[in-house]
Amino acid sequence: MISGILASAWHEAIPRRHSTRNYDERPVPDELLNGLTPLLSGFAPLCEGARAVIVADGTPKIFTGIIGSFGKITAPPPVALAFVADTSHPHYQVATGYLGEGIILQATYLGLATCWVSGGFSSAEAKSRVELEPSEKVMAMTPLGFAAPDETLGTKGIKAVTSAHKRKHLSSIVSGLPPKDWLPDCGEALEAARIAPSAMNRQPWRFDVDDKGVTISTFGLDLFPRAPVKLDCGIAMLHFEAVARANGLHGQWRMTDGASHVAEFIFADANP
Ligand SMILES: Cc1cc2nc3c(=O)[nH]c(=O)nc-3n(C[C@H](O)[C@H](O)[C@H](O)COP(=O)(O)O)c2cc1C
Incomplete structure:
Protein backbone atom coordinates (compact mmCIF):
# COMPACT_ATOMS: atom_id res chain seq x y z
CA MET A 1 0.00 0.00 0.00
CA ILE A 2 1.34 3.47 -0.79
CA SER A 3 1.77 6.03 2.01
CA GLY A 4 -0.84 8.73 2.64
CA ILE A 5 1.71 11.48 1.92
CA LEU A 6 2.60 10.08 -1.51
CA ALA A 7 -1.09 9.41 -2.26
CA SER A 8 -2.03 13.05 -1.58
CA ALA A 9 0.81 14.37 -3.75
CA TRP A 10 -0.12 12.01 -6.62
CA HIS A 11 -3.84 12.80 -6.29
CA GLU A 12 -2.91 16.42 -6.97
CA ALA A 13 -0.48 15.53 -9.80
CA ILE A 14 -2.79 13.20 -11.80
CA PRO A 15 -4.85 15.92 -13.57
CA ARG A 16 -1.70 17.95 -14.30
CA ARG A 17 0.38 15.14 -15.84
CA HIS A 18 0.58 14.92 -19.62
CA SER A 19 3.19 13.68 -22.07
CA THR A 20 5.84 16.29 -22.95
CA ARG A 21 7.98 15.59 -26.05
CA ASN A 22 9.87 18.84 -26.46
CA TYR A 23 12.14 20.08 -23.66
CA ASP A 24 14.53 22.95 -23.07
CA GLU A 25 18.10 22.43 -21.91
CA ARG A 26 17.72 23.43 -18.27
CA PRO A 27 19.18 20.67 -16.06
CA VAL A 28 17.08 19.23 -13.27
CA PRO A 29 18.27 20.80 -9.98
CA ASP A 30 19.74 18.30 -7.50
CA GLU A 31 17.06 19.03 -4.90
CA LEU A 32 14.34 17.88 -7.34
CA LEU A 33 16.30 14.74 -8.29
CA ASN A 34 16.76 14.06 -4.57
CA GLY A 35 12.98 14.20 -4.22
CA LEU A 36 12.72 11.22 -6.59
CA THR A 37 15.65 9.14 -5.34
CA PRO A 38 13.83 7.47 -2.39
CA LEU A 39 11.24 6.08 -4.83
CA LEU A 40 13.62 4.52 -7.37
CA SER A 41 13.85 1.13 -5.67
CA GLY A 42 10.12 0.99 -4.93
CA PHE A 43 7.55 2.53 -2.58
CA ALA A 44 5.08 -0.36 -2.06
CA PRO A 45 5.12 -4.18 -2.27
CA LEU A 46 3.58 -4.10 -5.77
CA CYS A 47 6.82 -2.48 -7.07
CA GLU A 48 8.68 -5.74 -6.52
CA GLY A 49 10.12 -6.81 -9.88
CA ALA A 50 10.92 -3.28 -11.07
CA ARG A 51 13.27 -0.40 -10.30
CA ALA A 52 14.27 2.90 -11.86
CA VAL A 53 17.69 4.37 -12.64
CA ILE A 54 18.66 7.98 -13.34
CA VAL A 55 20.50 8.35 -16.67
CA ALA A 56 22.45 11.58 -16.89
CA ASP A 57 24.19 11.38 -20.26
CA GLY A 58 23.54 10.57 -23.90
CA THR A 59 19.82 11.34 -23.95
CA PRO A 60 19.81 12.59 -27.60
CA LYS A 61 21.21 9.19 -28.67
CA ILE A 62 18.75 7.27 -26.46
CA PHE A 63 15.47 8.83 -27.67
CA THR A 64 15.38 7.80 -31.32
CA GLY A 65 11.70 7.57 -32.33
CA ILE A 66 9.75 4.46 -33.36
CA ILE A 67 9.63 4.80 -37.13
CA GLY A 68 11.54 7.76 -38.40
CA SER A 69 10.47 10.56 -36.11
CA PHE A 70 7.10 9.07 -35.01
CA GLY A 71 6.81 8.91 -31.25
CA LYS A 72 10.05 10.81 -30.90
CA ILE A 73 11.18 13.03 -28.07
CA THR A 74 12.28 15.86 -30.37
CA ALA A 75 14.41 17.77 -27.88
CA PRO A 76 15.32 15.55 -24.93
CA PRO A 77 16.56 17.14 -21.71
CA PRO A 78 19.95 16.10 -20.26
CA VAL A 79 18.42 13.70 -17.73
CA ALA A 80 16.17 10.65 -18.13
CA LEU A 81 14.87 7.76 -16.06
CA ALA A 82 15.15 4.13 -17.14
CA PHE A 83 12.45 1.77 -15.87
CA VAL A 84 14.11 -1.61 -15.33
CA ALA A 85 12.11 -4.84 -15.07
CA ASP A 86 13.31 -8.08 -13.52
CA THR A 87 11.82 -10.53 -16.03
CA SER A 88 12.20 -13.43 -13.58
CA HIS A 89 9.46 -11.86 -11.41
CA PRO A 90 5.93 -13.16 -12.24
CA HIS A 91 4.38 -9.67 -12.24
CA TYR A 92 7.23 -7.59 -13.67
CA GLN A 93 5.08 -5.90 -16.34
CA VAL A 94 2.48 -4.61 -13.84
CA ALA A 95 5.28 -3.73 -11.39
CA THR A 96 7.06 -1.62 -14.02
CA GLY A 97 3.92 0.38 -14.85
CA TYR A 98 3.01 0.83 -11.18
CA LEU A 99 6.51 1.88 -10.05
CA GLY A 100 7.17 4.04 -13.11
CA GLU A 101 3.91 5.95 -12.82
CA GLY A 102 4.47 6.62 -9.10
CA ILE A 103 7.81 8.22 -9.98
CA ILE A 104 6.33 10.10 -12.94
CA LEU A 105 3.57 11.53 -10.73
CA GLN A 106 6.12 12.53 -8.09
CA ALA A 107 8.14 14.28 -10.82
CA THR A 108 4.94 16.05 -11.97
CA TYR A 109 4.22 17.05 -8.37
CA LEU A 110 7.72 18.56 -8.18
CA GLY A 111 7.12 20.58 -11.38
CA LEU A 112 9.01 18.36 -13.85
CA ALA A 113 7.81 17.28 -17.30
CA THR A 114 7.86 13.63 -18.38
CA CYS A 115 6.74 11.21 -21.12
CA TRP A 116 6.56 7.43 -20.92
CA VAL A 117 8.58 6.06 -23.86
CA SER A 118 8.61 2.34 -24.61
CA GLY A 119 9.00 2.31 -28.40
CA GLY A 120 10.93 5.48 -29.08
CA PHE A 121 14.21 4.69 -27.35
CA SER A 122 17.30 2.70 -28.33
CA SER A 123 17.67 -0.41 -26.13
CA ALA A 124 21.36 -0.64 -26.98
CA GLU A 125 22.04 2.97 -25.95
CA ALA A 126 20.02 2.54 -22.75
CA LYS A 127 21.75 -0.76 -21.92
CA SER A 128 25.18 0.81 -22.29
CA ARG A 129 24.29 3.31 -19.54
CA VAL A 130 22.41 1.13 -17.05
CA GLU A 131 23.99 -1.79 -15.20
CA LEU A 132 21.64 -4.74 -15.59
CA GLU A 133 21.45 -8.18 -13.97
CA PRO A 134 21.06 -11.06 -16.50
CA SER A 135 17.29 -11.27 -15.84
CA GLU A 136 16.74 -7.51 -16.15
CA LYS A 137 15.84 -5.30 -19.10
CA VAL A 138 15.03 -1.62 -19.62
CA MET A 139 11.29 -1.74 -20.47
CA ALA A 140 10.63 1.97 -20.80
CA MET A 141 12.13 5.38 -20.16
CA THR A 142 11.06 8.94 -19.55
CA PRO A 143 12.88 12.19 -20.23
CA LEU A 144 12.96 14.32 -17.09
CA GLY A 145 13.12 18.09 -17.39
CA PHE A 146 11.28 21.26 -18.25
CA ALA A 147 8.93 21.70 -21.20
CA ALA A 148 10.16 23.99 -24.00
CA PRO A 149 7.99 27.11 -24.52
CA ASP A 150 6.95 25.79 -27.96
CA GLU A 151 6.17 22.32 -26.61
CA THR A 152 2.83 22.12 -28.37
CA LEU A 153 4.57 22.19 -31.78
CA GLY A 154 6.52 19.05 -30.88
CA THR A 155 3.38 17.17 -29.91
CA LYS A 156 1.26 17.91 -32.96
CA GLY A 157 2.19 14.82 -34.98
CA ILE A 158 1.75 12.28 -32.25
CA LYS A 159 -1.41 13.91 -30.96
CA ALA A 160 -3.05 13.42 -34.33
CA VAL A 161 -2.36 9.69 -34.14
CA THR A 162 -2.92 8.97 -30.48
CA SER A 163 -5.64 11.52 -29.67
CA ALA A 164 -3.65 12.35 -26.58
CA HIS A 165 -5.71 13.49 -23.60
CA LYS A 166 -8.85 11.91 -25.05
CA ARG A 167 -10.16 8.96 -23.11
CA LYS A 168 -13.04 6.46 -23.28
CA HIS A 169 -16.08 7.25 -21.13
C1 LIG B 1 3.88 2.41 -21.64
C2 LIG B 1 3.83 3.65 -22.49
C3 LIG B 1 4.66 3.76 -23.59
C4 LIG B 1 4.66 4.92 -24.37
N1 LIG B 1 5.54 5.03 -25.41
C5 LIG B 1 5.62 6.18 -26.11
C6 LIG B 1 6.61 6.35 -27.13
O1 LIG B 1 7.39 5.44 -27.42
N2 LIG B 1 6.66 7.55 -27.78
C7 LIG B 1 5.80 8.58 -27.46
O2 LIG B 1 5.91 9.65 -28.05
N3 LIG B 1 4.83 8.44 -26.50
C8 LIG B 1 4.74 7.29 -25.83
N4 LIG B 1 3.80 7.15 -24.81
C9 LIG B 1 2.91 8.27 -24.45
C10 LIG B 1 1.45 8.03 -24.87
O3 LIG B 1 1.30 8.23 -26.27
C11 LIG B 1 0.56 8.98 -24.06
O4 LIG B 1 0.66 8.66 -22.70
C12 LIG B 1 -0.91 8.90 -24.47
O5 LIG B 1 -1.09 9.31 -25.81
C13 LIG B 1 -1.81 9.76 -23.56
O6 LIG B 1 -1.40 11.11 -23.57
P1 LIG B 1 -1.01 11.86 -22.21
O7 LIG B 1 0.17 11.07 -21.59
O8 LIG B 1 -0.58 13.23 -22.63
O9 LIG B 1 -2.18 11.83 -21.28
C14 LIG B 1 3.77 5.99 -24.05
C15 LIG B 1 2.92 5.85 -22.94
C16 LIG B 1 2.95 4.71 -22.16
C17 LIG B 1 2.06 4.62 -20.96
Missing part, protein backbone atom coordinates in the same frame (compact mmCIF):
# COMPACT_ATOMS: atom_id res chain seq x y z
CA LEU A 170 -16.22 5.57 -17.75
CA SER A 171 -19.50 3.88 -18.71
CA SER A 172 -17.75 1.99 -21.53
CA ILE A 173 -14.92 0.62 -19.38
CA VAL A 174 -16.69 -0.25 -16.10
CA SER A 175 -19.13 -3.13 -15.49
CA GLY A 176 -20.75 -4.59 -12.37
CA LEU A 177 -22.61 -2.56 -9.76
CA PRO A 178 -24.30 0.63 -11.03
CA PRO A 179 -22.55 3.88 -9.94
CA LYS A 180 -25.30 4.64 -7.40
CA ASP A 181 -24.24 1.51 -5.45
CA TRP A 182 -20.48 2.22 -5.49
CA LEU A 183 -18.73 3.01 -2.20
CA PRO A 184 -18.17 6.75 -1.72
CA ASP A 185 -14.93 7.81 -3.49
CA CYS A 186 -14.82 4.68 -5.67
CA GLY A 187 -16.03 6.77 -8.63
CA GLU A 188 -13.22 9.30 -8.25
CA ALA A 189 -10.63 6.51 -8.04
CA LEU A 190 -12.05 4.95 -11.23
CA GLU A 191 -11.97 8.36 -12.91
CA ALA A 192 -8.26 8.64 -12.02
CA ALA A 193 -7.65 5.19 -13.55
CA ARG A 194 -9.62 6.22 -16.66
CA ILE A 195 -7.30 9.16 -17.39
CA ALA A 196 -4.09 7.15 -16.86
CA PRO A 197 -1.60 7.25 -19.74
CA SER A 198 -1.13 4.16 -21.93
CA ALA A 199 1.02 3.34 -24.95
CA MET A 200 -0.62 4.85 -28.06
CA ASN A 201 -3.42 5.96 -25.73
CA ARG A 202 -5.05 2.55 -26.27
CA GLN A 203 -6.46 2.30 -22.68
CA PRO A 204 -6.31 -1.50 -22.63
CA TRP A 205 -8.21 -1.97 -19.36
CA ARG A 206 -11.66 -2.82 -18.07
CA PHE A 207 -12.94 -2.57 -14.48
CA ASP A 208 -15.61 -4.56 -12.70
CA VAL A 209 -17.07 -3.23 -9.45
CA ASP A 210 -18.77 -5.31 -6.77
CA ASP A 211 -19.38 -4.74 -3.07
CA LYS A 212 -16.02 -6.28 -2.12
CA GLY A 213 -13.72 -4.48 -4.53
CA VAL A 214 -12.72 -3.58 -8.08
CA THR A 215 -11.20 -5.98 -10.60
CA ILE A 216 -8.97 -4.79 -13.44
CA SER A 217 -8.62 -6.87 -16.62
CA THR A 218 -6.76 -6.31 -19.84
CA PHE A 219 -8.74 -5.50 -22.96
CA GLY A 220 -7.53 -5.88 -26.54
CA LEU A 221 -4.64 -7.70 -28.12
CA ASP A 222 -1.14 -7.69 -26.68
CA LEU A 223 0.56 -6.96 -30.00
CA PHE A 224 3.63 -4.96 -29.01
CA PRO A 225 6.32 -6.77 -26.99
CA ARG A 226 7.91 -3.43 -26.07
CA ALA A 227 4.64 -2.13 -24.63
CA PRO A 228 2.74 -5.00 -22.96
CA VAL A 229 -0.84 -4.20 -21.97
CA LYS A 230 -0.17 -5.30 -18.38
CA LEU A 231 2.34 -2.46 -18.05
CA ASP A 232 -0.45 -0.01 -18.90
CA CYS A 233 -2.69 -1.77 -16.35
CA GLY A 234 0.00 -1.25 -13.68
CA ILE A 235 -0.16 2.49 -14.43
CA ALA A 236 -3.97 2.57 -14.08
CA MET A 237 -3.73 0.56 -10.83
CA LEU A 238 -1.37 3.16 -9.38
CA HIS A 239 -3.81 5.97 -10.29
CA PHE A 240 -6.75 4.09 -8.75
CA GLU A 241 -4.91 3.31 -5.51
CA ALA A 242 -3.43 6.81 -5.08
CA VAL A 243 -6.83 8.51 -5.32
CA ALA A 244 -8.62 5.85 -3.25
CA ARG A 245 -5.99 6.21 -0.51
CA ALA A 246 -5.95 10.02 -0.65
CA ASN A 247 -9.74 10.02 -0.15
CA GLY A 248 -9.68 7.48 2.69
CA LEU A 249 -11.02 4.52 0.67
CA HIS A 250 -8.71 1.86 2.08
CA GLY A 251 -7.82 -1.41 0.48
CA GLN A 252 -5.09 -3.08 -1.49
CA TRP A 253 -4.39 -4.76 -4.79
CA ARG A 254 -4.14 -8.54 -4.89
CA MET A 255 -2.68 -9.99 -8.08
CA THR A 256 -4.82 -12.60 -9.83
CA ASP A 257 -3.26 -15.00 -12.27
CA GLY A 258 -5.85 -15.19 -15.05
CA ALA A 259 -4.82 -14.51 -18.65
CA SER A 260 -6.84 -11.30 -18.83
CA HIS A 261 -7.71 -10.76 -15.12
CA VAL A 262 -4.83 -8.75 -13.72
CA ALA A 263 -5.65 -7.87 -10.13
CA GLU A 264 -8.40 -7.13 -7.64
CA PHE A 265 -8.48 -4.12 -5.31
CA ILE A 266 -10.12 -5.44 -2.15
CA PHE A 267 -11.78 -2.83 0.06
CA ALA A 268 -10.38 -2.94 3.60
CA ASP A 269 -13.79 -3.35 5.25
CA ALA A 270 -15.13 -5.92 2.76
CA ASN A 271 -16.24 -9.22 4.33
CA PRO A 272 -14.22 -12.14 2.93
Whole structure:
Protein backbone atom coordinates (compact mmCIF):
# COMPACT_ATOMS: atom_id res chain seq x y z
CA MET A 1 0.00 0.00 0.00
CA ILE A 2 1.34 3.47 -0.79
CA SER A 3 1.77 6.03 2.01
CA GLY A 4 -0.84 8.73 2.64
CA ILE A 5 1.71 11.48 1.92
CA LEU A 6 2.60 10.08 -1.51
CA ALA A 7 -1.09 9.41 -2.26
CA SER A 8 -2.03 13.05 -1.58
CA ALA A 9 0.81 14.37 -3.75
CA TRP A 10 -0.12 12.01 -6.62
CA HIS A 11 -3.84 12.80 -6.29
CA GLU A 12 -2.91 16.42 -6.97
CA ALA A 13 -0.48 15.53 -9.80
CA ILE A 14 -2.79 13.20 -11.80
CA PRO A 15 -4.85 15.92 -13.57
CA ARG A 16 -1.70 17.95 -14.30
CA ARG A 17 0.38 15.14 -15.84
CA HIS A 18 0.58 14.92 -19.62
CA SER A 19 3.19 13.68 -22.07
CA THR A 20 5.84 16.29 -22.95
CA ARG A 21 7.98 15.59 -26.05
CA ASN A 22 9.87 18.84 -26.46
CA TYR A 23 12.14 20.08 -23.66
CA ASP A 24 14.53 22.95 -23.07
CA GLU A 25 18.10 22.43 -21.91
CA ARG A 26 17.72 23.43 -18.27
CA PRO A 27 19.18 20.67 -16.06
CA VAL A 28 17.08 19.23 -13.27
CA PRO A 29 18.27 20.80 -9.98
CA ASP A 30 19.74 18.30 -7.50
CA GLU A 31 17.06 19.03 -4.90
CA LEU A 32 14.34 17.88 -7.34
CA LEU A 33 16.30 14.74 -8.29
CA ASN A 34 16.76 14.06 -4.57
CA GLY A 35 12.98 14.20 -4.22
CA LEU A 36 12.72 11.22 -6.59
CA THR A 37 15.65 9.14 -5.34
CA PRO A 38 13.83 7.47 -2.39
CA LEU A 39 11.24 6.08 -4.83
CA LEU A 40 13.62 4.52 -7.37
CA SER A 41 13.85 1.13 -5.67
CA GLY A 42 10.12 0.99 -4.93
CA PHE A 43 7.55 2.53 -2.58
CA ALA A 44 5.08 -0.36 -2.06
CA PRO A 45 5.12 -4.18 -2.27
CA LEU A 46 3.58 -4.10 -5.77
CA CYS A 47 6.82 -2.48 -7.07
CA GLU A 48 8.68 -5.74 -6.52
CA GLY A 49 10.12 -6.81 -9.88
CA ALA A 50 10.92 -3.28 -11.07
CA ARG A 51 13.27 -0.40 -10.30
CA ALA A 52 14.27 2.90 -11.86
CA VAL A 53 17.69 4.37 -12.64
CA ILE A 54 18.66 7.98 -13.34
CA VAL A 55 20.50 8.35 -16.67
CA ALA A 56 22.45 11.58 -16.89
CA ASP A 57 24.19 11.38 -20.26
CA GLY A 58 23.54 10.57 -23.90
CA THR A 59 19.82 11.34 -23.95
CA PRO A 60 19.81 12.59 -27.60
CA LYS A 61 21.21 9.19 -28.67
CA ILE A 62 18.75 7.27 -26.46
CA PHE A 63 15.47 8.83 -27.67
CA THR A 64 15.38 7.80 -31.32
CA GLY A 65 11.70 7.57 -32.33
CA ILE A 66 9.75 4.46 -33.36
CA ILE A 67 9.63 4.80 -37.13
CA GLY A 68 11.54 7.76 -38.40
CA SER A 69 10.47 10.56 -36.11
CA PHE A 70 7.10 9.07 -35.01
CA GLY A 71 6.81 8.91 -31.25
CA LYS A 72 10.05 10.81 -30.90
CA ILE A 73 11.18 13.03 -28.07
CA THR A 74 12.28 15.86 -30.37
CA ALA A 75 14.41 17.77 -27.88
CA PRO A 76 15.32 15.55 -24.93
CA PRO A 77 16.56 17.14 -21.71
CA PRO A 78 19.95 16.10 -20.26
CA VAL A 79 18.42 13.70 -17.73
CA ALA A 80 16.17 10.65 -18.13
CA LEU A 81 14.87 7.76 -16.06
CA ALA A 82 15.15 4.13 -17.14
CA PHE A 83 12.45 1.77 -15.87
CA VAL A 84 14.11 -1.61 -15.33
CA ALA A 85 12.11 -4.84 -15.07
CA ASP A 86 13.31 -8.08 -13.52
CA THR A 87 11.82 -10.53 -16.03
CA SER A 88 12.20 -13.43 -13.58
CA HIS A 89 9.46 -11.86 -11.41
CA PRO A 90 5.93 -13.16 -12.24
CA HIS A 91 4.38 -9.67 -12.24
CA TYR A 92 7.23 -7.59 -13.67
CA GLN A 93 5.08 -5.90 -16.34
CA VAL A 94 2.48 -4.61 -13.84
CA ALA A 95 5.28 -3.73 -11.39
CA THR A 96 7.06 -1.62 -14.02
CA GLY A 97 3.92 0.38 -14.85
CA TYR A 98 3.01 0.83 -11.18
CA LEU A 99 6.51 1.88 -10.05
CA GLY A 100 7.17 4.04 -13.11
CA GLU A 101 3.91 5.95 -12.82
CA GLY A 102 4.47 6.62 -9.10
CA ILE A 103 7.81 8.22 -9.98
CA ILE A 104 6.33 10.10 -12.94
CA LEU A 105 3.57 11.53 -10.73
CA GLN A 106 6.12 12.53 -8.09
CA ALA A 107 8.14 14.28 -10.82
CA THR A 108 4.94 16.05 -11.97
CA TYR A 109 4.22 17.05 -8.37
CA LEU A 110 7.72 18.56 -8.18
CA GLY A 111 7.12 20.58 -11.38
CA LEU A 112 9.01 18.36 -13.85
CA ALA A 113 7.81 17.28 -17.30
CA THR A 114 7.86 13.63 -18.38
CA CYS A 115 6.74 11.21 -21.12
CA TRP A 116 6.56 7.43 -20.92
CA VAL A 117 8.58 6.06 -23.86
CA SER A 118 8.61 2.34 -24.61
CA GLY A 119 9.00 2.31 -28.40
CA GLY A 120 10.93 5.48 -29.08
CA PHE A 121 14.21 4.69 -27.35
CA SER A 122 17.30 2.70 -28.33
CA SER A 123 17.67 -0.41 -26.13
CA ALA A 124 21.36 -0.64 -26.98
CA GLU A 125 22.04 2.97 -25.95
CA ALA A 126 20.02 2.54 -22.75
CA LYS A 127 21.75 -0.76 -21.92
CA SER A 128 25.18 0.81 -22.29
CA ARG A 129 24.29 3.31 -19.54
CA VAL A 130 22.41 1.13 -17.05
CA GLU A 131 23.99 -1.79 -15.20
CA LEU A 132 21.64 -4.74 -15.59
CA GLU A 133 21.45 -8.18 -13.97
CA PRO A 134 21.06 -11.06 -16.50
CA SER A 135 17.29 -11.27 -15.84
CA GLU A 136 16.74 -7.51 -16.15
CA LYS A 137 15.84 -5.30 -19.10
CA VAL A 138 15.03 -1.62 -19.62
CA MET A 139 11.29 -1.74 -20.47
CA ALA A 140 10.63 1.97 -20.80
CA MET A 141 12.13 5.38 -20.16
CA THR A 142 11.06 8.94 -19.55
CA PRO A 143 12.88 12.19 -20.23
CA LEU A 144 12.96 14.32 -17.09
CA GLY A 145 13.12 18.09 -17.39
CA PHE A 146 11.28 21.26 -18.25
CA ALA A 147 8.93 21.70 -21.20
CA ALA A 148 10.16 23.99 -24.00
CA PRO A 149 7.99 27.11 -24.52
CA ASP A 150 6.95 25.79 -27.96
CA GLU A 151 6.17 22.32 -26.61
CA THR A 152 2.83 22.12 -28.37
CA LEU A 153 4.57 22.19 -31.78
CA GLY A 154 6.52 19.05 -30.88
CA THR A 155 3.38 17.17 -29.91
CA LYS A 156 1.26 17.91 -32.96
CA GLY A 157 2.19 14.82 -34.98
CA ILE A 158 1.75 12.28 -32.25
CA LYS A 159 -1.41 13.91 -30.96
CA ALA A 160 -3.05 13.42 -34.33
CA VAL A 161 -2.36 9.69 -34.14
CA THR A 162 -2.92 8.97 -30.48
CA SER A 163 -5.64 11.52 -29.67
CA ALA A 164 -3.65 12.35 -26.58
CA HIS A 165 -5.71 13.49 -23.60
CA LYS A 166 -8.85 11.91 -25.05
CA ARG A 167 -10.16 8.96 -23.11
CA LYS A 168 -13.04 6.46 -23.28
CA HIS A 169 -16.08 7.25 -21.13
CA LEU A 170 -16.22 5.57 -17.75
CA SER A 171 -19.50 3.88 -18.71
CA SER A 172 -17.75 1.99 -21.53
CA ILE A 173 -14.92 0.62 -19.38
CA VAL A 174 -16.69 -0.25 -16.10
CA SER A 175 -19.13 -3.13 -15.49
CA GLY A 176 -20.75 -4.59 -12.37
CA LEU A 177 -22.61 -2.56 -9.76
CA PRO A 178 -24.30 0.63 -11.03
CA PRO A 179 -22.55 3.88 -9.94
CA LYS A 180 -25.30 4.64 -7.40
CA ASP A 181 -24.24 1.51 -5.45
CA TRP A 182 -20.48 2.22 -5.49
CA LEU A 183 -18.73 3.01 -2.20
CA PRO A 184 -18.17 6.75 -1.72
CA ASP A 185 -14.93 7.81 -3.49
CA CYS A 186 -14.82 4.68 -5.67
CA GLY A 187 -16.03 6.77 -8.63
CA GLU A 188 -13.22 9.30 -8.25
CA ALA A 189 -10.63 6.51 -8.04
CA LEU A 190 -12.05 4.95 -11.23
CA GLU A 191 -11.97 8.36 -12.91
CA ALA A 192 -8.26 8.64 -12.02
CA ALA A 193 -7.65 5.19 -13.55
CA ARG A 194 -9.62 6.22 -16.66
CA ILE A 195 -7.30 9.16 -17.39
CA ALA A 196 -4.09 7.15 -16.86
CA PRO A 197 -1.60 7.25 -19.74
CA SER A 198 -1.13 4.16 -21.93
CA ALA A 199 1.02 3.34 -24.95
CA MET A 200 -0.62 4.85 -28.06
CA ASN A 201 -3.42 5.96 -25.73
CA ARG A 202 -5.05 2.55 -26.27
CA GLN A 203 -6.46 2.30 -22.68
CA PRO A 204 -6.31 -1.50 -22.63
CA TRP A 205 -8.21 -1.97 -19.36
CA ARG A 206 -11.66 -2.82 -18.07
CA PHE A 207 -12.94 -2.57 -14.48
CA ASP A 208 -15.61 -4.56 -12.70
CA VAL A 209 -17.07 -3.23 -9.45
CA ASP A 210 -18.77 -5.31 -6.77
CA ASP A 211 -19.38 -4.74 -3.07
CA LYS A 212 -16.02 -6.28 -2.12
CA GLY A 213 -13.72 -4.48 -4.53
CA VAL A 214 -12.72 -3.58 -8.08
CA THR A 215 -11.20 -5.98 -10.60
CA ILE A 216 -8.97 -4.79 -13.44
CA SER A 217 -8.62 -6.87 -16.62
CA THR A 218 -6.76 -6.31 -19.84
CA PHE A 219 -8.74 -5.50 -22.96
CA GLY A 220 -7.53 -5.88 -26.54
CA LEU A 221 -4.64 -7.70 -28.12
CA ASP A 222 -1.14 -7.69 -26.68
CA LEU A 223 0.56 -6.96 -30.00
CA PHE A 224 3.63 -4.96 -29.01
CA PRO A 225 6.32 -6.77 -26.99
CA ARG A 226 7.91 -3.43 -26.07
CA ALA A 227 4.64 -2.13 -24.63
CA PRO A 228 2.74 -5.00 -22.96
CA VAL A 229 -0.84 -4.20 -21.97
CA LYS A 230 -0.17 -5.30 -18.38
CA LEU A 231 2.34 -2.46 -18.05
CA ASP A 232 -0.45 -0.01 -18.90
CA CYS A 233 -2.69 -1.77 -16.35
CA GLY A 234 0.00 -1.25 -13.68
CA ILE A 235 -0.16 2.49 -14.43
CA ALA A 236 -3.97 2.57 -14.08
CA MET A 237 -3.73 0.56 -10.83
CA LEU A 238 -1.37 3.16 -9.38
CA HIS A 239 -3.81 5.97 -10.29
CA PHE A 240 -6.75 4.09 -8.75
CA GLU A 241 -4.91 3.31 -5.51
CA ALA A 242 -3.43 6.81 -5.08
CA VAL A 243 -6.83 8.51 -5.32
CA ALA A 244 -8.62 5.85 -3.25
CA ARG A 245 -5.99 6.21 -0.51
CA ALA A 246 -5.95 10.02 -0.65
CA ASN A 247 -9.74 10.02 -0.15
CA GLY A 248 -9.68 7.48 2.69
CA LEU A 249 -11.02 4.52 0.67
CA HIS A 250 -8.71 1.86 2.08
CA GLY A 251 -7.82 -1.41 0.48
CA GLN A 252 -5.09 -3.08 -1.49
CA TRP A 253 -4.39 -4.76 -4.79
CA ARG A 254 -4.14 -8.54 -4.89
CA MET A 255 -2.68 -9.99 -8.08
CA THR A 256 -4.82 -12.60 -9.83
CA ASP A 257 -3.26 -15.00 -12.27
CA GLY A 258 -5.85 -15.19 -15.05
CA ALA A 259 -4.82 -14.51 -18.65
CA SER A 260 -6.84 -11.30 -18.83
CA HIS A 261 -7.71 -10.76 -15.12
CA VAL A 262 -4.83 -8.75 -13.72
CA ALA A 263 -5.65 -7.87 -10.13
CA GLU A 264 -8.40 -7.13 -7.64
CA PHE A 265 -8.48 -4.12 -5.31
CA ILE A 266 -10.12 -5.44 -2.15
CA PHE A 267 -11.78 -2.83 0.06
CA ALA A 268 -10.38 -2.94 3.60
CA ASP A 269 -13.79 -3.35 5.25
CA ALA A 270 -15.13 -5.92 2.76
CA ASN A 271 -16.24 -9.22 4.33
CA PRO A 272 -14.22 -12.14 2.93
C1 LIG B 1 3.88 2.41 -21.64
C2 LIG B 1 3.83 3.65 -22.49
C3 LIG B 1 4.66 3.76 -23.59
C4 LIG B 1 4.66 4.92 -24.37
N1 LIG B 1 5.54 5.03 -25.41
C5 LIG B 1 5.62 6.18 -26.11
C6 LIG B 1 6.61 6.35 -27.13
O1 LIG B 1 7.39 5.44 -27.42
N2 LIG B 1 6.66 7.55 -27.78
C7 LIG B 1 5.80 8.58 -27.46
O2 LIG B 1 5.91 9.65 -28.05
N3 LIG B 1 4.83 8.44 -26.50
C8 LIG B 1 4.74 7.29 -25.83
N4 LIG B 1 3.80 7.15 -24.81
C9 LIG B 1 2.91 8.27 -24.45
C10 LIG B 1 1.45 8.03 -24.87
O3 LIG B 1 1.30 8.23 -26.27
C11 LIG B 1 0.56 8.98 -24.06
O4 LIG B 1 0.66 8.66 -22.70
C12 LIG B 1 -0.91 8.90 -24.47
O5 LIG B 1 -1.09 9.31 -25.81
C13 LIG B 1 -1.81 9.76 -23.56
O6 LIG B 1 -1.40 11.11 -23.57
P1 LIG B 1 -1.01 11.86 -22.21
O7 LIG B 1 0.17 11.07 -21.59
O8 LIG B 1 -0.58 13.23 -22.63
O9 LIG B 1 -2.18 11.83 -21.28
C14 LIG B 1 3.77 5.99 -24.05
C15 LIG B 1 2.92 5.85 -22.94
C16 LIG B 1 2.95 4.71 -22.16
C17 LIG B 1 2.06 4.62 -20.96
